[in-house]
Amino acid sequence: MFLKHIDLTTALRPAYLPDEVLLFVQDSVGLYEGICYVDNADPRKNSTAIDLKDVDRFEFYAGFLKSSAKITLVPKPSKRSSVQNRSISSLNTPSRSATASPLSRSESPFHLPAAEPSASSSATWICPICSFSNPVPSNFDPVTASAHTPLAPCLSCGIKPPLALVLKAAISGATNRSSQSTSLRSPMPVRGRADSSPRLPSDGTAYGNGGDTNASTGASFQCPRCTFLNHPSLLSCELCGAPLLSQDIPTGLDKPTPRNESPGPTLNHLPPPGMESNESIKLSFRGGGEKIFHERLKGSMTQRKWLLQGAPPVPKSTRSDNGPAVPGTTTPTGERIKSAGIAGLEQRRMEVRKNNELVIGNAFEDLEALMASAKEIVALAESFANSSGSSGSSEASALLAQSANALGLVTTKDMLGSGSSSESLYLSELARNLAEFLTDDARGVLRKAGGIISLVDLWAVFNRARGGVELVSPTDFEKAARLWGKLKLPVRLRQFKSGVLVVQGSDRTDEKTIKTLLAWLKDLHAFPPDEELSWDWQMFGRGVTAQDTAERFGWSLGVAEEELEMAEEKGALCREESIEGLKYWENWIVQDEPTASELAVVVGVNTSMI
Amino acid sequence: MATTAPPPTTTTSFTFPREYHFPPFFSRQTQATTHHAQCSKWSALIRAYSRAHKVFKLSLIDALDGELFHNAALHKRLSLEDARDMLDFMCREGRAEWIGAEKNVAWIWWRSPDEWAAAIADWVDQTGQKNSVLTLYELTESEATISQEFHGMDPELLQKALSILVKRGKAQVFGQEDQQGVKFF
Structure with missing residues (x-):
């Protein structure tokens, strides 16, 4: 199944797999290492995701007339059918213009992008027999490849290559990619061409007669008549005036009328005869933002980070790194010798330093790489900070240690598109982020604060956990917190009478708080006090100060004061002002006495006097 | 006081x-x-x-x-x-x-002046002292009223209560200063 069910976090966001990173978020459409859809109405039931590594290729449709922009994702053929399909595609790739694929449907006016967007296409392996440069099959997946994976023979001499050779070529191709410009592999829609261009197998989506009317951002458009490269937004050629739209459709693009609600994903099932896997996913961009989404998708498809998953993230200093400079560290078989004493310690320090050098060196090679190795860099910076100044409190350092973790989870402003709705999207993502942060059991932010924390405290903790990057402004923070209710998240923002804003679980209502307070005060009736009290404590219990309450429930003093005042306001408590400060009591003043003793007193006095 | x-x-x-x-x-x-x-x-x-x-x-x-x-x-x-x-x-x-x-x-006012007036009138009625003259001192300090609530009543308050009775035509206050007497009808 191409579409899979996803796990959601407490904040109704997709749960990340280990090492998964959020790349980009758009309203209703999120691109992770995989594309996730989270339904607004019934998030637990109607959410779905696609692994990007299952995506064979994607097509971009810019939108036309009333149909909005779309991106179609074509899944890789399932494992069973991959044997035959792979051979087809591997033959297809080098000579794509030669023949039409047997599966192509010529009636569809949509044309394949000129360049194969799939990452593996650029990798080549050199035949050890005839040294002909063969392309690595596009369906070749280094992660899943094994000795049983069928490999296409050399195109020149027909000898099958050894698996190791192809594997190496594929991986080096994938790693080289990040330094190359991605525009080379960007899909370039070709317009107006009538010849039968080949199609990759397993395309199940039939577009209407809309055709491809626009190019992706940054790509220019070739005029079918004079071959002048036009700006993609032009409707007719700048040079010769030839219309750049297909002939059979009327020109004059209408702005698509905005539709309010975006429906959830529906599966397209158009099984042409003889096809096994015929699914495809269309992402429709009614609210716009398709270009930037396409851009990001393109980027992540080319980077193919999931290929690196499982591979050691940092090159460890081994014998080959140290070389002859440090002789004797390793045996000829590559195993490390255990060296004892100061020499051994020094040597290990040296190794660590070398390794650090390597990490830092790699990280600053270019920014892309820096983003990729951000985790390691943060961890490294932390270890530096820990070793240099161990003055911070244990709690602070624990928080700092989480910052690397937090880095993988944060929503930053540059992850979002620059559309009109980006501000609100940022806020809602931030709100979800915060909710996750609060309900995270490992951190226990809310639990440690007794289930209630003031917004200011939370802001400080949150920004600290972000490790000094992408700090959130107080305004954004408050706005995001106000969105919790709307997003049905499990935390809520509450305003006390004095205007203090606090955060607590949405299940914690005032009634519940009063109940716990009263239960506590009731307990005080039962336990004899430490010192002699002048009143009947079994009857009235004891008065409690905000300090007592804060200690009892683990609240901060301000919160305790506010909660007590709230309970007083509701009539559950009453106050006693004395030199010891303000104390709160169960409200025996409002409660009526069981016996009208005042009357009894009067009667008693009268009778005694008679 | x-x-x-x-x-x-x-x-x-x-x-x-x-x-x-x-x-x-x-x-x-x-x-x-x-x-x-x-x-x-x-x-x-x-x-x-x-x-x-x-x-x-x-x-x-x-x-x-x-x-x-x-x-x-x-x-x-x-x-x-x-x-x-x-x-x-x-x-x-x-x-x-x-x-x-x-x-x-x-x-x-654990008893209002009206109530006091009624109480005094009741007592006078019960003890059959209508149409007889009592001094104010007698009314509040004598042993005869010791069981009554208005025993030891503040003279000012007594004046207030009596004036209510006077208005209703149930009593008449005469004399002056410390020598005041009251006659109930």
């Missing part, structure tokens, strides 16, 4: 209500409902106490140190301001009346 201060030691055993032993009762409550409950409980307490101790006129300054407003066991006392508030509340209820604008002394 001998009557305004509560008798220092009385043989009557006045039982204070439960709230009197509750520390917050002596602090001003801010919450509206609680404050109202506090006021009415204080009003009841003051009236009950005044009745038990035959207090007709309450001087706040003096009473603040008395047991009514000062719970020695709790080391709690009602502040002058709060006590004044309580009496204000009683005035609104018709259960007290300030004497003078400076609000230091107040009548505590």
